[in-house]
Amino acid sequence: MRITLLSGFTATAFILAMAACGGGSTNDGPPGAKSTPPGAAAAETKAPSGLITAADITLGDIDAKMVDSGKGIYELKCQACHSLGANRVVGPGWKGVTERRAPEWIMNMMLTPDIMLDSDPEAQKQLEECLVRMPNQSLSKADGRNVLEFMRTL
Amino acid sequence: MKRPLAYSGLGLAAIAGTFLLMNTLPGCRPSTNTATAVTGDAASKVYVKPGEHDEFYNFVSGGFSGQMAVYGLPSGRLLREIPVFSVDPESGYGYSEETKGMLTTTHGFIPWDDSHHAELSQTDGVPDGKWCFINGNNTPRIALIDLGTFRTHSIIEIPNSAGNHSSPFTTGNSEYVVAGTRFSIPMGSDAERDVPIKTYKENFKGTVSFIHPEPETGKMSIAFQIATPGVNFDLSHAGKGPSEGWFFFSCYNTEQAYSLMEVNSSQRDKDFIMAVNWKLAEQLAKDGKGKRVPGKHHSNWWNHHTHSTETTVYEDVLQLDPKDHPGLVYFMPCPKSPHGCDVDPTGKYIVGSGKLAALIPVFSFEKIQAAIAANDVEGDYAGIPVLKYESVLHGEVKKPGLGPLHTEFDANGNAYTSFFVSSEIVKWNVEKLEVVDRVPTYYSIGHLTVPGGDSKKPWGKYVIAYNKITKDRYLPTGPELSQSAQLYSIDGDKMELLLDFPTTGEPHYAQAIPAELVKPREVKFFKIEENKHPYVAKGEKETKVERKGKEVHVWMTTIRSHFAPDNIEGVKLGDEVYFHVTNLEQDWDVPHGFAVKGAQNAELLIMPGETQTLKWVPTKVGVVPFYCTDFCSALHQEMQGYIRVSPANSNVPLTGYTVSVDAEM
Ligand SMILES: [Cu+2]
Numbered sequence: 101m102r103i104t105l106l107s108g109f110t111a112t113a114f115i116l117a118m119a120a121c122g123g124g125s126t127n128d129g130p131p132g133a134k135s136t137p138p139g140a141a142a143a144e145t146k147a148p149s150g151l152i153t154a155a156d157i158t159l160g161d162i163d164a165k166m167v168d169s170g171k172g173i174y175e176l177k178c179q180a181c182h183s184l185g186a187n188r189v190v191g192p193g194w195k196g197v198t199e200r201r202a203p204e205w206i207m208n209m210m211l212t213p214d215i216m217l218d219s220d221p222e223a224q225k226q227l228e229e230c231l232v233r234m235p236n237q238s239l240s241k242a243d244g245r246n247v248l249e250f251m252r253t254l
Numbered sequence: 255m256k257r258p259l260a261y262s263g264l265g266l267a268a269i270a271g272t273f274l275l276m277n278t279l280p281g282c283r284p285s286t287n288t289a290t291a292v293t294g295d296a297a298s299k300v301y302v303k304p305g306e307h308d309e310f311y312n313f314v315s316g317g318f319s320g321q322m323a324v325y326g327l328p329s330g331r332l333l334r335e336i337p338v339f340s341v342d343p344e345s346g347y348g349y350s351e352e353t354k355g356m357l358t359t360t361h362g363f364i365p366w367d368d369s370h371h372a373e374l375s376q377t378d379g380v381p382d383g384k385w386c387f388i389n390g391n392n393t394p395r396i397a398l399i400d401l402g403t404f405r406t407h408s409i410i411e412i413p414n415s416a417g418n419h420s421s422p423f424t425t426g427n428s429e430y431v432v433a434g435t436r437f438s439i440p441m442g443s444d445a446e447r448d449v450p451i452k453t454y455k456e457n458f459k460g461t462v463s464f465i466h467p468e469p470e471t472g473k474m475s476i477a478f479q480i481a482t483p484g485v486n487f488d489l490s491h492a493g494k495g496p497s498e499g500w501f502f503f504s505c506y507n508t509e510q511a512y513s514l515m516e517v518n519s520s521q522r523d524k525d526f527i528m529a530v531n532w533k534l535a536e537q538l539a540k541d542g543k544g545k546r547v548p549g550k551h552h553s554n555w556w557n558h559h560t561h562s563t564e565t566t567v568y569e570d571v572l573q574l575d576p577k578d579h580p581g582l583v584y585f586m587p588c589p590k591s592p593h594g595c596d597v598d599p600t601g602k603y604i605v606g607s608g609k610l611a612a613l614i615p616v617f618s619f620e621k622i623q624a625a626i627a628a629n630d631v632e633g634d635y636a637g638i639p640v641l642k643y644e645s646v647l648h649g650e651v652k653k654p655g656l657g658p659l660h661t662e663f664d665a666n667g668n669a670y671t672s673f674f675v676s677s678e679i680v681k682w683n684v685e686k687l688e689v690v691d692r693v694p695t696y697y698s699i700g701h702l703t704v705p706g707g708d709s710k711k712p713w714g715k716y717v718i719a720y721n722k723i724t725k726d727r728y729l730p731t732g733p734e735l736s737q738s739a740q741l742y743s744i745d746g747d748k749m750e751l752l753l754d755f756p757t758t759g760e761p762h763y764a765q766a767i768p769a770e771l772v773k774p775r776e777v778k779f780f781k782i783e784e785n786k787h788p789y790v791a792k793g794e795k796e797t798k799v800e801r802k803g804k805e806v807h808v809w810m811t812t813i814r815s816h817f818a819p820d821n822i823e824g825v826k827l828g829d830e831v832y833f834h835v836t837n838l839e840q841d842w843d844v845p846h847g848f849a850v851k852g853a854q855n856a857e858l859l860i861m862p863g864e865t866q867t868l869k870w871v872p873t874k875v876g877v878v879p880f881y882c883t884d885f886c887s888a889l890h891q892e893m894q895g896y897i898r899v900s901p902a903n904s905n906v907p908l909t910g911y912t913v914s915v916d917a918e919m
Contacts (some may be wrong), residue, residue: 175793176782180838190814190889191710231888232814238779238840 150215152207152241159203161250170250177237180246184254190232200249206251209234210244255893263550272689274563292751299743300328300753310705312766313372313386314739320367320386321487322399323677325767327705327716328741329504330755337391337399338406339367343856347406350858351832351867352787355563356554359393359411364603368392370419370770371489371763379426379710383771385472387422387431394399394418396433396465402775407556410474413549413571414441414461420487420503422465426710428476430532434462434487434503442548455513458484462503463571464532472556478539478572480530480583483636484510486519487528488593489660494710495601497619499533502604504588508635514773520610524587524643526635527606529622535574535583540755542574543579559786561864577637584626585635587643588615594660598669598684599710603648605684607658614658614671616687618648635688651688654680657698660763662707664714664744671706672699672719679719679742681749695740697723702743705766713768717749720761727754737761778842780863787865789834794818799910806831808910812846812860812886814837816912817880820895824908827872833858833880836865847883850897855909872899 174182175185181190209216209223213234216223227233237246302308308326311333316322320340324333339881341348341357348365353916357364367390374381385407386399393410399405412418412433420434438458440447449457460482463824467474486507493500511518538544549571553565576583590608597604604617624630625645632642657675663672668690671680677698681691701720705713719742724735736756741749782792791797791809797818798809806829811818817835825831835848840864848858850870858866883895900906 153748175795177793177838177840180794180811180816190816233887235814235839235844236841238781 122217150212152204152211154202156249157207157245159252162252166246166249166254169243170246173239173243173247174250177239181232188230191230191234192226194251194254197254198248203248206248207237207241207244210237210239211241211246212236218225265361279777288567296750296752298556300330300741302326302329302331307769308421310713310716310766311705311769311772313374313763314386314720314757314764315369315372315760316758317370317737317760318368320390321759322369322386322756323761324404324738324759325755326769327718328752330739330741330753332758334404335405335758336399336406338388338399339364339369339395339409341856343367344859346856346858346866346868349856349868351869352562353866356406356409357563358554358555358565359552359566360413360550364393366392367395369397369682369759369762373424373431373708373766374765375428375764376424376426376709377428380769381646381706381709381765381767383767383775385428385467385830387424389418389421389433389469391417391419391436393420394433396422396424396431396474398467398474398482400472401772402777403558405556407472408467408554410473410553411467411551412463412465412476412727413438413551413568414459414479414547414573415463420462420490423429423490423492423501423708425492425532426498427499428467428469428908429536430464430466432462432464432490432492432501432503434505435460436486436488438484438486441773451512454484455510455639458486458495458510458512459587460484460505461485461573462490462501462528462530464535471555471567475566476549476551476568476571478544478574478796480533480535481550481575482528482583482778485526485637489595491595491604491708492532493601493604493619495598496598497597497601497604499531500619501532502595502597503528503530503531504606505590506591506593516553520591523575524589525586525591525608526640527588527604527617527750528628529584529586531582534579537573538579538582539572542555544574546570547573549573553584554563560781560786561780561787561866581626584622585640586622586646587640589613589631590730594658594671596661596663596669596708599665599712600664601710603684605661605671607661607671607673609657609659611658612656614651614654614661614682615643616648616650616684616741617646621648622646633837651682651689654682654689655692660702662702662704662717663712663717664707665703666714670702670704670717672702672746674698674700675700679717679749681744691747691749693742693751694717695721696727696738696754697721697725701761701763703764703766705768708765711801713766716752716766717744718766719762720757720764722760724756724846728756769851778839779844779860782838782840782863783849785836787834787836789832789867791834791836791867797910799824799908801908806908808833808846810835811838812836812848812882812893814844814895815882815889817848817882817893817895818912820912821909822895822910823898823900824901824906825872825897826904826906827875827899829872831870831872832867833870834867835860837862837865844886845884846886846893847878849883850880851878859884872897875899875901 130254183193186193310327312325314323322336337347375385394415396540400407416439417436419436422431438460440457450901463479466477485505490503494918507519508525545667553566588606590610592606593609594607625641628646631639655673655676699719703718719740724738741753837860
């Protein structure tokens with residue numbers, strides 16, 4: 101493949117900081133945390149179209165069937181890059197991800213990573229550390245929701 | 255996508271010509287000074303801005319490359335070279351365990367062919383953007399390319415044929431594509447085939463086959479084959495409109511010569527165009543009137559779900575003998591070794607191009623029908639009625655040029671004929687048979703293409719010349735030069751040269767279609783959920799290594815940017831290792847490559863969601879690296895692994911693993 105065909109790739113600075121690519125930055129509180137999610141706020145005011153907003157998601161009690169389906173999708177499409185622990189493989193480990201990130205931010209990262217990596221500062225910060233673009237693994241909205249449910253159990 | 259596609263179109267500045275070379279070129283007589291052949295605003299007419307798309311796809315046969323190339327028009331940019339009849343180490347086509355089957359025939363594995371004519375599938379007589387067919391000339395075959403994937407999707411071998419030149423032209427709804435044998439041969443049992451060559455007249459026969467592609471699957475099978483006298487079939491085209499239901503084949507060597515053909519098959523004033531009533535043939539076949547005759551052949555089909563070839567072997571073929579079925583086949587005399595055999599958009603006229611003739615005969619379908627009804631024949635040829643030339647003729651284009659080869663049409667009643675010897679395209683009016691314009695080509699044009707130019711509704715706009723000789727058109731590259739195509743505008747009254755662009759292999763026939771008819775069907779990746787490959791690993795959890803006797807099977811996955819497993823031990827000299835590599839990516843344009851040191855075949859290039867297998871037979875003890883060849887991410891250079899090979903008698907246990915971060919920390 102020709103790397104220039106990947107939209108936005110060349111726009112991203114290649115910062116050669118080989119910092120551990122952890123689960124988001126750890127300074128001043130959890131970025132994109134549930135109470136005041138910066139991602140979500142942005143989504144309401146000037147989010148590129150196609151992004152999911154907080155209003156699109158309702159979280160209830162953990163649904164075991166959805167968790168099961170989410171786990172299956174994880175093993176097929178995500179496990180190669182994400183561990184369920186705290187450590188990074190290619191992308192951040194998923195332990196505690198739902199504590200660090202707002203649900204709609206996670207959904208957007210799963211469903212439309214290209215939009216996120218081109219527009220969301222938090223996603224861009226991760227890319228600067230990981231240097232691999234989170235791929236679009238062609239999840240449906242329902243797939244994404246099931247993976248989110250699975251993440252809630254980690 | 256990947257690999258530098260070297261040919262870009264804008265060679266306009268390089269048109270300054272030298273005539274020195276041209277004077278030494280026999281039969282090449284450019285009639286205009288090249289320096290003045292291009293007008294001022296040609297550049298703007300072919301300029302496609304960076305990031306914008308061309309208006310047309312141009313599917314171009316690769317000739318002796320055996321492949322098919324795809325260019326964008328008007329820019330002339332090479333978009334893709336599709337492996338068809340020849341192996342392609344770059345993609346692993348013909349090398350991977352799954353794709354080898356596409357090239358198997360009754361002669362075994364055939365790694366090369368000579369591909370001549372690209373023909374798009376049609377609906378209601380108009381190209382529909384679903385498939386593109388192409389013929390293999392040398393070991394007779396037809397391939398179907400799926401325009402959703404731009405991949406060879408099925409290949410059928412043609413039995414009782416030798417030199418599949420008159421092929422693969424389609425009927426108006428792609429009910430059939432045809433295959434007429436170029437060389438006649440003795441057929442039948444071993445004893446019937448083992449005959450002296452000089453018994454050509456008694457023993458050599460021809461065939462034309464009608465191949466049916468299944469609309470849903472693209473699987474091909476031979477519906478019926480028509481036995482013919484021993485002549486050479488050259489080109490063909492289906493009737494349309496009033497002539498729908500008929501097929502026309504040009505044939506030469508009605509002298510039935512078998513040596514020094516150049517002289518001996520050019521003796522008669524006229525050869526033939528053969529008219530076949532295929533609707534009648536279809537009915538006869540349906541009514542059980544044909545005979546099953548020996549004709550073993552392979553039909554190879556690519557299964558998108560198992561990512562593997564499925565081969566069906568047929569033992570025989572249904573044959574119809576025109577001698578048993580009056581009304582099935584007629585001959586029409588056509589001057590001097592006809593090559594092109596082209597039907598105009600109205601379906602009323604059939605143009606024969608006698609390559610040694612100084613005129614172009616145009617036949618009238620209405621008159622052909624009248625002559626048949628009135629039994630207006632001048633005799634028979636090997637039992638097949640020969641209609642009277644004057645009775646079926648609409649008229650002749652007199653002195654159009656030298657060496658007419660092929661004709662395409664626009665939607666305004668004009669024909670465009672290529673002239674090899676006088677090196678030009680001549681535009682003429684089909685009804686009036688009058689020449690209206692001519693332009694030189696550089697040099698010695700063979701085929702030509704107008705978008706939709708052999709269909710009911712030509713899109714027109716351009717004519718593209720595919721030239722046989724390049725000489726000084728580009729920077730010299732030693733004795734071997736790329737072939738040269740030229741794009742002309744046909745919007746105005748005068749044809750206007752816009753662009754030269756080099757082509758791969760040797761293009762013969764080509765077709766062009768508006769991009770909008772193809773783009774919406776594009777497949778961007780294969781859905782991993784639908785992958786039914788027997789060795790798929792659906793996620794790293796399913797990766798493993800297993801021994802079956804001397805065979806070691808590795809279920810491997812790829813993702814940006816690592817393999818799993820990437821450490822393999824326990825392989826011994828004498829083992830055959832099968833790497834079954836599944837690409838877990840689910841996004842467009844993220845293939846991974848797989849190359850292992852000492853592989854005697856090729857690499858694999860695995861598309862997202864696909865599984866492909868490389869067989870590797872280690873020859874030395876040691877630790878051998880494998881790596882990804884396709885730059886896939888910033889950490890592509892880290893995408894590698896090791897496989898340890900031990901002596902035959904070692905007892906290193908077989909394992910495959912990746913060392914996880916969690917485990918190490
Ligand atoms: Cu790679």
